[in-house]
Amino acid sequence: MSDDGTGAAGSGLDRLASVNLNLLVPLLALLEERSVTRAAERVGLTQPAMSHALGRMRRLLGDDLLVRQGNAVTLTPRAMELIAPLRATLRHAAEVVAFPGFDPATDRRVITVAMTTSTAFVLGGRLGRLVAERAPNATLRIRTITVPAESTFTEHGVDAVLISEGFASPYPRERLYDDRIVVVASAGAPPEASALDLLTTQPHVVVDTERRPFPYSVLDEKGIRYRVGRLVSDFLLVPYLVGRAGGVALLRHRVAAEMRDLVGLRIEEFPFPLPGLGIDLVWNPHLGDRHFVEWLRLLLFDAARP
Template sequence: MNSDTRPTNTVTGLHRVDLNLLPLLAALLEHRSVTRAAQAVGLTQPAMSNALQRLRRTLGDELLVRVGRHYVLTTRACALAGPVNLILETATNQVLTPPTFDPATSDRTFRIAATSATALPVLPALSATLALSAPGVRLQLEPPESFMALTRADGTADVTLLPDTVPTTLPRERLYHEDWVVVADANNERIGATLTVDDLARLPHVVFEWEGGWVGAQQALAQLIPDLVVQCVVFEFLMIPPMVRGTPMIALLQRRLAQRLAAQNGLRVMESPIPLPSLDIDLVWNPRTAGDPGRKWLRKQLMRAVH
């Protein structure tokens, strides 16, 4: 380092300066009169005169000098007008003023980490809302692995839709309750008017498997029927309806998902003859960004989309 170059410490320098003088300096520079500046900021004339003396000592300049019957700004004072106003405007608009969010004019992109099956019951209704009230806002669905990014400062996900069975220390709120139904091809003649436990045991199944594991409902079914006939395994719930269609296979599927996909896949939706553990979906976010008005708005719209 050059011996003539000395590091500066802005905080150390500022703590010796009374920043309350800045608005008074701005008034003096604008009105070029102690009396009018005092009136503008609501001070007495002696108080403003005292402030001017303090400013002169701090800045090492007269700032206002009398020429005839009037005061004029010194060269230094003229140069200070722009920077002082910028400092005060920045402090007012970016520091002291709470952030706002206007969905009607915003062009923000919100990123939601979720599986397709978890997001499908929510995002269509949310998209319809955005089209009407927030046409410039965009949604970006990210893989559920982005949930982990919520805990990092550089994370991209704004919120995640997380099953209640997945633990987290982050704030969470119940988004929607999900239970399970059984889907089968509408023309499956092996099933009568109602589904029976015997049907579950003798018919082949499509099951969802992720990283070698089954969801709680499928585990409960396998415990009741140890010799469950598994004919097809998928890693995505949205693959179940087309795999079941036109076959004798049946499958467990989330009720909301089944109701949305049954008609287009020619499926019959039936109640399970045995009780199955439910699957509740939570809305999870990082407390570091909880106060952001845009993310607050997003969470509110997600809650509305399922009620």
């Protein structure tokens, strides 16, 4: 009995004696991966053993946790509520037993970074090479997103999210690299034409959205006349179509530079002042492995160097 009159029973901790706490690690893997197969690979269990663990946790918690809807697997509301406290609990448990710090030479984790397809086009190759060199037993997973939602930062086992500075984030961010908008045309465009000439004489290839993408508002404010010749739904099709079929487009410089040699692009500076368009790094707020965070941060900055 403690001095204040409450014992272990009063705290509810005694009930843990009937719970197999070894189930918490596979449970977190299941909730983050939403796949029995991937979760089993992540924690080193067989698929039948992982399915058995899921069944036990369903019975213990009185909830389905994972539900199949068509070809997709979704989490129940109860399962969504469990992710953050599970991560925190297991992080504190690791600190108590003093597990050795992250060792990239031997670690077999899945490293997950979320980003848009255009950012993946810029960083994906270098990021993949660096992970292979520095953490040869790890697996890199690039999860592509469009507009990040708040859940992007806390679901699917995402370690870090890379977002444009124009998108809001509920969590702290730091600049990974700076970028800018440039004018791109095909290599066959008139060589004597300036950037402004290209914008006013060549048909524009534009992403098909409800609102004309930035920085067309600047052209409109300046009274610059232009014609949209092609609309596409995939951002990375824009430079490809410009290079292969002609025309002009407004594009991030880093994307244009990566695509230049592939399809033969001409790159010119935008003729009017524009604010920058940097890419920011946002960490999963529940990621508690300080050694891993420091290692991945350095790797991401190395991958982002021009």
